[in-house]
Amino acid sequence: MNLQEERLRNHLDGYPFTIREVRHEENGWYVLTDRGRKRIIYCQDENLIRWSHSWREYLVNQGFRHVERYLVNGQGEHWVSDSTGSYALSDYWEQDYGWSKRNELQMEGYRTFGELLAYIHLCFDSVEEVYRGRYRKKGTLNETRLKSSYRHLHTITKEIESRQRDTKDNWLLYNLSRVVERVRKAEALYEVSGVENDRTPLSFAHLPLSSLVYWEPCWYITGLHNPVLVPRHEDTVALLEQIHELSGTEGVNQFLSAYANVRRIPVSEKSYLLALLCYPLPILSGLESLSYSPGERKRITAGFQLQGQREKVLQCVTKIRALYEEDSG
Structure with missing residues (x-):
């Protein structure tokens, strides 16, 4: 799906950091902020993003904090949804073994x-x-x-x-x-x-x-x-x-x-x-x-x-x- 930068920016306005650039790359959408580079997660199914959020928070509660969590916006939400799907923001690390x-x-x-x-x-x-x-x-x-x-x-x-x-x-x-x-x-x-x-x-x-x-x-x-x-x-x-x-x-x-x-x-x-x-x-x-x-x-x-x-x-x-x-x- 071709996600438009304007729509993404509207969803990003509620986060407690300054958005410097929204960028589309080979592996998806990313945002450059005054607190580093973040990954934009888009999912058509809100239930799936809820499933994914559950195990990430569970790992953190078990003491494993180094996991890509969905960051909280100014309204206390881990993701936002509209007619096209759900959006979340996270820190990230490139895959590598x-x-x-x-x-x-x-x-x-x-x-x-x-x-x-x-x-x-x-x-x-x-x-x-x-x-x-x-x-x-x-x-x-x-x-x-x-x-x-x-x-x-x-x-x-x-x-x-x-x-x-x-x-x-x-x-x-x-x-x-x-x-x-x-x-x-x-x-x-x-x-x-x-x-x-x-x-x-x-x-x-x-x-x-x-x-x-x-x-x-x-x-x-x-x-x-x-x-x-x-x-x-x-x-x-x-x-x-x-x-x-x-x-x-x-x-x-x-x-x-x-x-x-x-x-x-x-x-x-x-x-x-x-x-x-x-x-x-x-x-x-x-x-x-x-x-x-x-x-x-x-x-x-x-x-x-x-x-x-x-x-x-x-x-x-x-x-x-x-x-x-x-x-x-």
Whole structure:
């Protein structure tokens, strides 16, 4: 949407600082003030900006003050709304995860992010209102996708069986039976989780590691405005996979242990978390066509390799019993 500077200035007049310039850049709108540079947040859905405001203030109340909060204007409001949507103003830090390449900071960063994500999840544990706005999505797993996965795997299997096969075809045919087993396991866990019936709280569809920034000696949470919301733990899986790619199971265990120190995962959430990790998404993404050309074979092989990494993350998630509520079995 092309936001007009005049409209923005009208909303900014109520803030207790001098506006020197309103500027549009590649990553959005910013305002230069006598108290530094601020980010302008625009959201078409006021309920989503309220959701975002909630966890930011919750982190501050838990003692983590280095988070992009929505600044208060002269009327005591954290955001203002009109017919086009809602507007807020915040301090900000550019996304960067250079710390993840510094050995002395890696594990501390993973522990910090584990605690922060646990607090964000904890913030909404007691919230009964279900968000049903435009930014809500079904998530990776749903009944339609699971059924589609079975059909696609069946079609590929029949295609391979119907042609003259070579050694590589036999390898794929054998492994496809194991892929079906993983889909079946994910489906069973998904049904237990209750996600299909909207019983799982919502959280980020994706959470980049670059949202955690280190400016000595403090950690900062930046960005995460206007996120797509899906059933909880898609964000957990996204972070775990990013961490595993950089630091292997050691980093994953550091993150999970820190999360467990703040919050225990209930039974239904555990089922969905395991379902997400069991579901062979990397493999299925590589099986988009049936031509089985040399390029496709390379993509399929890469999918199996990525699934192997996901299996290692799954092992870590399964082993840390302190991560779950006691009655989770």
